[in-house]
Amino acid sequence: MASSSLGSSIPAPEAVQLLVSSLADDSSVVREASMASLRDIASLNPLLVLDCCYAVSRGGRRRFGNMAGVFQVMAFSVGALEKGESDEVFMGKLAKIATAEIISSKELNADWQRQASGLLVSIGTHFPDLMMEEIFLHLSGPASASPAMVQILADFASSDALQFTPRLKGVLSRVSPILGNVRDVHRPIFANAFKCWSQAVWLYITDLTSDSPLDSDVMSFLNSVFELLLRVWATSRDHKVRVSTVEALGQMVGLISRTQLKSALPRLIPAILELYKKDHDDALLATCSLYNLLNASLLSESGPPLLDFEDLTIVLSTLLPVISFSNESKRCSGLSVGRKAYNEVQRCFLTVGLVYPEDLFTFLLSKCKLKEDPLTFGALSVLKHLLPRLFEAWHPKRPLLVDAARSLLDEQSLSVRKALSELIVVMASHCYLVGPSGELFVEYLVRHAAIGEIDNLKAKGEPVSPTQLRAVCGKGLLLLTVTIPEMEYILWPFLLKMIIPRVYTGAVASVCRCISELCRRRSSTTPMLIECKARADIPSPEELFTRLVVLLHNPLAKEQLATQILTVLGYLSPLFPKNISMFWQDEIPKMKAYVFDTEDLKFDPCYQENWDDMIINFLAESLDVTQDADWVISLGNAFAKQYVLYTPDDDHAALLHRCMGILLQKVNDRAYVRDKIDWIYEQADISIPANRLGLAKAMGLVAASHLDTVLEKLKVILDNVGQSIFQRILSLFSESYKTEDSDDIHAALALMYGYAAKYAPSSVIEARIDALVGTNMLSRLLHVRQQTAKQAVITAIDLLGRAVINASESGAKFPLKRRDTMLDYILTLMGRDENEGFAESSLELLHTQALALNACTTLVSVEPKLTVETRNRVMKATLGFFALPNDPSDVISPLIDNLVTLLCAILLTSGEDGRSRAEQLLHLLRQLDQYVSSPIDYQRKRGCVAVHEMLLKFRKLCVAGYCALGCSGDCPHRKFVDRSMQGNFSNLPSVFLFPDREVLCLGDRVITYLPRCADTNSEVRKISAQILDQFFSISLSLPKAALSSGLDSEDSYKALSSLEDVIAILKSDASIDPSEVFNRIVSSICALLTEDELVAALHNCSAAICDKIKQSAEGAIQAVTEFVTRRGSQLSDNDISRTTQSLLSAAVHITEKNLRVEAIGAISALAENTQSSIVFNEVLATAGKDIVTKDITRMRGGWPMQDAFYAFSQHTELSVTFMEHLISVLNRSSLVKGDSHKGDSTSSSSETHVEDDILQAAIFALTAFFRGGGKIGKKAVEKSYSSVVGALTLQLGSCHGLASSGQQDPLRVLLTSFQAFCECVGDFEMGKILARNGEQTEKEKWVDLIGDIARCISIKRPKEVRHICMILTKALNRPQRFQREAAAAALSEFIRYSGDFSSVMEEMVEALCRHVSDDSPTVRRLCLRGLVQMPSACMNHYTTQVIGVILALLDDLDESVQLTAVSCLLMVTESASNDAVEPILLNLSVRLRNLQISMDPKMRASAFAAFGALSKYATGGQREGFVEQIHSTLPRLVVHLHDDDASIRQACRGTLKRFAPLMDIQNHSTLYDSRAFGSDDRNDYENFVRELSRHLVQESERVDTYMASTIQAFDAPWPVVQANAIHFSTTMLSLSEDHHITSLYYPQVFETLVSKMTRSQDSVVRAACSSAFGLLLRSTKSSLWRGARLDRTDSGRKANDPESVKK
Helix, strand or coil: CHHHHHHHHCCHHHHHHHHHHHCCCCCHHHHHHHHHHHHHHHCCCHHHHHHHHHHHHCCHHHHCCCHHHHHHHHHHHHHHCCCCCCCHHHHHHHHHHHHHHHHCCCCCCCHHHHHHHHHHHHHHHHCHHHHHHHHHHHHCCCHHHHHHHHHHHHHHHHHCHHHHHHHHHHHHHHHHHHHHHCCCCCHHHHHHHHHHHHHHHHHHHHHCCCCCCCCHHHHHHHHHHHHHHHHCHHHCCCHHHHHHHHHHHHHHCCCCCHHHHHHHHHHHHHHHHHHHHHCHHHHHHHHHHHHHHHHHHHCCCCCCCCCCHHHHHHHHHHHHHHHHHHHHHHHHCCCCHHHHHHHHHHHHHHHHHHHCHHHHHHHHHHHHHCCCHHHHHHHHHHHHHHCCCCHHHHHHHHHHHHHHHHHCCCCCCHHHHHHHHHHHHHHHHCCCCCHHHHHHHHHHHHHHHCCCCCCCHHHCCCCCCHHHHHHHHHHHHHHHHHHCHHHHHHHCCHHHHCCCCHHHHHHHHHHHHHHHHHHHHCCCCHHHHHHHHHCCCCCCHHHHHHHHHHHCCCCCCHHHHHHHHHHHHHHHHHHCCHHHHHHHHHHHHHHHHHCCCHHHHCCCCCHHHHHHHHHHHHHHHHHHHHCCHHHHHHHHHHHHHHHHHCCCCCHHHHHHHHHHHHHHHCCCCHHHHHHHHHHHHHHCCCCCHHHHHHHHHHHHHHHHHHHHHHHHHHHHHHHCCCCCHHHHHHHHHCHHHHHHHHHHHHHHHHHHHHHHHHHCCHHHHHHHHHHHHHCCCHHHHCCCCCHHHHHHHHHHHHHHHHHHHHHHHCCCCCCCCCHHHHHHHHHHHHCCCCCCCCCCCHHHHHHHHHHHHHHHHHHHCCCCCCCHHHHHHHHHHHHHHHHCCCCCHHHHHHHHHHHHHHHHHHHHCCCCCHHHHHHHHHHHHHHHHHHHCCCCHHHHHHHHHHHHHHHHHHHHHHCCCCCCCCCCCCCCCCCCCCHHHHCCCCCCCHHHHCCCHHHHCHHHHHHHHHHHHHCCCHHHHHHHHHHHHHHHHHHHHCCCHHHHCCCCHHHHHHHHHHHHHHHHHHHHCCCCCHHHHHHHHHHHHHHHCCHHHHHHHHHCHHHHHCCCCHHHHHHHHHHHHHHHHHHHHHCCHHHHHHHHHHHHHHHHHCCCHHHHHHHHHHHHHHHHHCCHHHHHHHHHHHHHHHHHHCCCCCCCCCCHHHHHHHHHHHCCCHHHHHHHHHHHHHHHCCHHHHHHHCCCCCCCCHHHHHHHHHHHHHHHHHHHHHHHCHHHHHHHHHHCHHHHHHHHHHHHHHHHHHHHCCCCHHHHHHHHHHHHHHHHHCCHHHHHHHHHHCCCCCHHHHHHHHHHHHHHHHHHCHHHHHHHHHHHHHHCCCCCHHHHHHHHHHHHHHHHHCCCCHHHHHHHHHHHHHHHHCCCHHHHHHHHHHHHCCCHHHHHHHHHHHHHHHHHHCCCCCHHHHHHHHHHHHHHHCCCCHHHHHHHHHHHHHHHHHHCCCCCHHHHHHHHHHHHHHHHHCCHHHHHHHHHHHHHHHHHHHHHCCCCCHHHHHHHHHHHHHHHHHHCCCCHHHHHCCHHHHCCCHHHHHHHHHHHHHHHHHHCCCHHHHHHHHHHHHHCCCHHHHHHHHHHHHHHHHHCCCHHHHHHHHHHHHHHHHHHHHHCCCHHHHHHHHHHHHHHHHHCCCCCHHHCCCCHHHHHHHHCCHHHCCC
């Protein structure tokens, strides 16, 4: 009964009316929500929706702004009607409305027209006759309505062919008469309609087996329409009309009579073909129509073909080019249109071929012979497509097709080649390829599988690229091999012929793969090999082997060329001597494994060199295992023939040289070797660097067995340089010819000499090298200009040096004569020539320099030792490379590495004893200091790396295995070295072997490298730490080093061990704090330095402190401070004076303020830890000179001496001493006297001037010191610190009060005083706070300022807090409001640090509690904030009082106080005990609920969060009451869960999670952990609310309460909250099955939704109402409203009322 009454009471019609009205809302969100709701409602009560839509639609577009939406809803509603549910009369009204709107405008295809058409189509599914009658009325009306009506009929035919087709007669009977009056602009619509109608007829005939709908009348209409379209429309000047007409005719050809079709063909075919001439975009449409025509004309069951083949030739000739441009469009557009057109053309040809197969075959062959690219391509494509389908009919024509294909083998078009290649594969699959013609076609595929990107000039602009053609042919070859067994007899051994010729080089991978497949498929390859040997035209095994070995060169070649070649070699191994086969079984798999992963191979920079070496070794070992000299000779001849296959610039040619070289190495016939050497040199192109290098390596390989023969050849070449008459004549006219030609020859000669030396036997190399160097033959190779030629000569010299080193290692040790001259050669070659332009790449110059450095290293490493002059010359020429930029890194990095190696080589080969080696080391290190201290990051890194590498070499060279502690046997202190590097000094005293520690100049070196330990670059920090470790490891490893230094040996080793630990940490953990590491390094070094080294480091610290890297400079200052702090007592007076001067010099040169302060801090440390009077005298003397000679007021960065004075005055230990020193200076001179002398230039005594300067400096120092009140004032301030702070704080409040009224001067004066006080007492942080925020006049700003000051004082001077708090507590009773506010602000911060003062704390709490009732809201707020900020230990005693205060202030009249109270409650609940909160839990809850509706978003967010925080106290007796509060607040939480303010959303989420355990909701964790709960998206929020409502409805008995609270939120001042409340309430109602709830709240909610929908100005509310209507009506359990209808008369009047529609 309740349900029935509910259903009858629901104002569903009114709701639907509102939703329909909302379709015209200004907001798209509202419109979309209304549309969605209407669709939902329409599925339940479509008639009601139609009634409402009908009501608003009768006014048309002029009365309703969104008729498109109305028609869309109506169309869906009509579609939702069940059979028998619809009312024909009503549908007729709707149809009239739709047609009226359609014809009301001359527009076509507008949005509202399309939707109206959709409505008519939907009506037609129920009442087709009704809909058609309505349309027929307008077809006979004005001409402007006809196109729209016809379009509707077309749409209806497409959507419901089965109902439309039986009514086609009526349509045609009404449309046919008006066709003659249709204008061109509308003809495409009519033509499209006829197309759709014809398609509907075909669909009807296909789906139904009943009688055909095409009676005589219909046929008559169709014939007449067809005739009109063909005669008139198809010849229209409008292209769109012609296209649409042809498309319609294409669909109609199967419906008209054969007689008419036959008579129409002469006109129809040209009309279709005409479309191909205009636009290729119409090709698909035209081809589809043509296919339908051909199908109807040729394959009809009603009679013979209507077209002879002669009639079809023009059609076929037109179609052939379509294949070409369809193929092009497939590639270019990437769309399916081209492919569809291509397929339709093939269907047309197949249709013709089924009827006239032989004629079509002849036609296609004739087109192939025309040699016109589009026709030929099209004919080949058709042949490829039809050959499998017409195989039987065309089988007798096989020879003709083969001949035609053969005639096209020389065709140049890439498209034709591709089509022919594809046809060849198809022909092969049908056994067309036999005998010689088969080999010819296979050769064609191989040749085009080898085609390159530049092999065909026609490639540019063609639709087919060479890459595509190559891929097609490669795949075709593989298909022939794998899928067609009959092709095996043609492919083998014919494919072997395809390996050798140069033209097939690009296809070798494909050919090898095919050969491998053929061999693999045979169980035994012996018969195949016999066939191979039986044919004379097949290459010999030697030719195959040489060709394949050279082609192995590129391991990264496409199609895994190297792997394919190795596989073929394995299969062909029986063709070669039998020992090779066994060797290859082991070796080939290894080589295949190396090139298996090409991607991994690319990461190896030397992969190509390694692979070439593997090929040469493979060839060499193959020759070794053969043991057949004749076979080796024949192989050499085969290699010699290979030169014609490669161009000189091909890298394969260079490998071929090396193959010849290794082969000649194995030949004993000297005449043969000499002949082949001449041949190699003749074939080589030495102007190409790669070819030249290959030639040189070949000569070197030959020299390993025939050194003299090679040297003779080189001598001949050298003697003949420029000797020919022709060359001499050319050189007279062309300097460039002479230079380039001679450069190439000299470069080649140099390399050949070098590699000959490299590979030649060590036993015979000395005499040859001596002859080469001694006769000055090398000097003839130095006149080269090109960088590549220079590189070749440098490489040759390097190889000569390496040959000497290799010989020495083999036992044949000898010095290299004229070594220094050769070094000069290299230094000359690596420089840029004066006449050299910039056309040559700078990269080549860098390569040259890198090779030169490598060669220098080699020459430096050979005997004899370097002289000092040579060393300096080399270093001068090379050290500048450290300054090179980083890019290109792949060139620069090896160059720098070579330079470091060179410096190490110089160190290793210089000096005769320990001292000289140490001096050499220091010389090198000092040369590097400019780079170690460079401002450029990479230069510092390079310099440090070089220093570290040299120290490593020096340590190995000079340090003995000696324990400084005198341990015997093995001990941890012993350092072992390589004695072989020290020479034969075993009989000499240790002084000759090992340097003294003093020679290492550790003090100077340490202060140089120590700043780098604090560098910004982590790598530099690591390396510099290792440098220092190496220095001290060397020094402590020297004999008696520790004992003679005055240091404790055990402490030194401990310090060194600590330093090494730091280095180990640096290497293993990059995240360690750099400052901590630096501190440990400095500490270790301080213990390791001797007294003299310490003094030296301090004397030279100025440069380190002025380091260009700020972080490093700071590190240097820190180190100096550490040195003087720990070991200042060891300094003499003179040392102190010099150290002070160095530090002052650094401070003067530093312009960066903070860095200067740190440097002055080091001076203060020096004064503190040494004799301060000496330091003060030096400072005053320097200051006096500055005052006289400089304008100290304009010095950049300020006057350093004044900074020093401030530093002394603020120094805890030095202030009194400095003041005493200043007083002593003043006592020595009369101030009056000093004043009288100031500016007097008559005195000639220098002593007097100095005394005056120092006096002036002392006055400046006193001014700086007494800025805060002088020495006496400072002492008074220190003694009365708490009183001063209290007074200043209170006055700061008063002055801010005056400033707020516009009086700023008192505040500025006070701030200046406060700043002076901060400077005086050393509270720089407090001074910064004042400088930053002191002049802020807003109350919150200056209150925060006082709090910051109090915090700063509490942290820095906690002992003063007690006295300050006592003063400020009493100040709360002062009558001045601003002073009370200042006192409260300070106390609220001081109380945090007053936990240790129990008596003071009690007074403070009492005072703060008392003043929460102060007249000033600021005082009340600050007192409360102070109460909650007391230390937690104290809070436990005062929690009850504090919470009581909070409870009282929650009702404060000032909102800021209330907000503070809520925030404080949040803080207190974090630690308050249950006993303190539980008694007033409910009172707090009630007050928080009142604050949750505050307009301040912060207040609401805090109130929600605090309410959630109280949940943990809901225990015991208060639990039930608090749970009631939760249930009362739950709706408010839910509706604010998607508040506009993010903080409110977050607070509500947290509170809901806290409440979950108290609400007994099942699976609440799943609910609150869902993504929707934490999302800010509106849809996610609605999903969460839906899920929460489901839980509440199913599990809670308080839905009534929730509904009541939620409905109250309908009037919330925030639109989004109203929308949320609407959604929450309707969701609960839709899910509730409680009849009481639904009967009570459904009417109320509906009434509210109606009101909101019509009155709300917020789109979010209106959208929520729209969604709510749909939700409620869709979910109600009553079915009564689903039968509700609208009184159309009343609703019409109501709908036409403008006031009823929300715009």
